[in-house]
Amino acid sequence: MIEAKYKNIFWTPCIEHTLNLALKNICDPNNNEGDNFHLWFIEEVTEEASFIKNFVMTHIMRWSMFHEFNKLKFLQIADTRFASVVIMLKRLLLIKVALVQMVVHPNWAAYREDDTAKAQRVKEHVLNDIWWDIIEYVVSFTEPIYAMIRLADTDKPCLHLIYEMWDSMIEKVKMPIYRFEGKEEGEECILYDIIKEILVSRWTKSNTPLHCLAHSLNPRYYSPAWINEVPGRISPNADHEVTEMRNKCFQKFYPDQEDFKTIKKEFADFALFMNAFENPDSIEDRADFEPQQWWGTHGVSTRLLIFLH
Structure with missing residues (x-):
């Protein structure tokens, strides 16, 4: 409704x-x-981790015994909290030694009498190296997603970073999966393909022209240092999707045809290092300056583009 009423607003x-x-x-x-x-x-190891946490925390003597070996606590993470599963598994790895010490301690037998079967189940998992390997594996390929959540969940402006962060995050998810599965680059990996499809699907639903515009106006993404950092990386003006979305923004922000032409020309100068943007200082600073700093220093010659950075 708001977008329909106010043409220059993007959801x-x-x-x-x-x-x-x-x-x-x-x-x-x-x-x-x-x-x-x-x-x-992943769900199976998560359920077992939750079971262990609940078994220890819901019994005062078991909880007290665990606390003798570690001052860190199990984290009570609500399901509604961002990345609750990853947070729980990361904490479990931190208290692994304490859990092992607890279940091999002579007092463990005394504190398990109320439910011997559950206590045995906890002990078997805690002493199972393969189970811990699976937890480490799950954390390794979900950590990049969790890290991006933390980076985005801040008061610091980051809209101009989201597009590139998402692409980098998917690659960081890929590396531990391929390493664990023993796959070479170019080989098919079913698990990674499934996870990538989920991430791409979510990105497709959430990606907006505003992300592409912000990505396009980040000077760093045109610097040779950034482009050459990763094989196959291209500048925003060479990306078809980004270009299409960016032009949608320009059309929406500048319905007047003269302004629309002006903003496109200004962007072309910026992206192609032409006219006011061919200054060596301007080019060199793209790799080092924050976008706001760079535009404040080198973007004053533009009439419209400077107000979008």
Whole structure:
């Protein structure tokens, strides 16, 4: 309704919420459509981790015994909190030694009498190296998603970073999966393909022209240092999707045809290092300056573009 009334306003979804939904799709296959057999091990290890946490925390003597070996606490994370599963598993790894010490201690037998079967189940998992390896594996490929949530969940402006951060995050998810699965670059990996599809699907639903415009106006993304950092990386003006979305923004912000032509010419100068932007200082500073600093220093010659950075 607001977009319909105010033509120059774009709806932009919450990136943290979008990433959290992606994590929920990954960690709980029930949230996905189709066959997600390859994701079930994540839910299984998460359920066992929750079971261990609840078994220890809901009994005062077991909790007291655990506390003798570690001052860190189990974290009570609400399901509604961003990345609750990742936070819980990360904490479990930090208290692993304390859990092992607890279940091998002579007093463990005395504190398990009320439910011997559950106590044995806890002990078997805590002493199972393979189970811990799986937890480390899950944390390794979900950590990049969690890290992006933390970066985006800040008062610091980051809209101009989101597009590139999302691409980098997907690559960071890929590396530990390929390493664990023993895959070479270019080989098919079913688990990664499923997770990538979830992430791309969420990005497609949340990506807006405003993200692409902000990405396009970041001077760093045109510097040779940034482009050459990753093989195959291209500048925003060479990206078809970014270009299409950016032009939608220009059209929406500048319905007047003369202004529309002006903003496109100004952007062309900026992206192609032409006219006012061919100054060597301007080019060199793209790699080092924050966008606001760079535009404040080198963008004053533009009539319209400087107000969009």
